[in-house]
Amino acid sequence: MKLTELLTEDLIKLNLEGKDKEACLKELVTLLAEAGKITEQEEFYQTILAREELSTTGVGNQVAIPHGKSEVVKEPTIVFAKSETGVDYGSIDDQDVKLFFMIAVPEKKSEEHLKVLAKLSRKLMHQEFREDLLTAATKQKVLEVIKEHE
Numbered sequence: 001m002k003l004t005e006l007l008t009e010d011l012i013k014l015n016l017e018g019k020d021k022e023a024c025l026k027e028l029v030t031l032l033a034e035a036g037k038i039t040e041q042e043e044f045y046q047t048i049l050a051r052e053e054l055s056t057t058g059v060g061n062q063v064a065i066p067h068g069k070s071e072v073v074k075e076p077t078i079v080f081a082k083s084e085t086g087v088d089y090g091s092i093d094d095q096d097v098k099l100f101f102m103i104a105v106p107e108k109k110s111e112e113h114l115k116v117l118a119k120l121s122r123k124l125m126h127q128e129f130r131e132d133l134l135t136a137a138t139k140q141k142v143l144e145v146i147k148e149h150e
Helices: 021-034 041-054 110-124 127-135 139-149
Strands: 058-060 067-070 077-087 097-106
Touching (some): 021 041, 077 127, 097 110, 110 127, 127 139
Parallel strands (some): 067 097
16 A cells, blocks of 8 residues: 555644643544544544553654544545654654654554555655655645655
């Protein structure tokens, strides 16, 4: 499954407003709800918070990949967002996070969840990919960058 099949323009936010981890996560979950990808916003937000309690999804290099699986998720989906200033996320390298990829997967599709997470993690290890995302000024450009690197 290609990342560009899971991410559409309505699931991209170029200027996160949240100033802390919880506010940013709430914004991402709101995008999922507004796009009709989840049936219950607060329940999925709690799923994401519960996952964060296990260990941070701030993977380093200014990237966070919060993720969760739940019966409130209709189909595998990715949300992408950028923070211009960066957010103290409690990342493993203590850097503020500027690039967010939230992965939402239906409860019964856990293998999809792991495949998407692995694919995305591999891509994000490449500095050029991260830099291209940081400089992408439009939602269309974000999608182009992901497609180019796929």
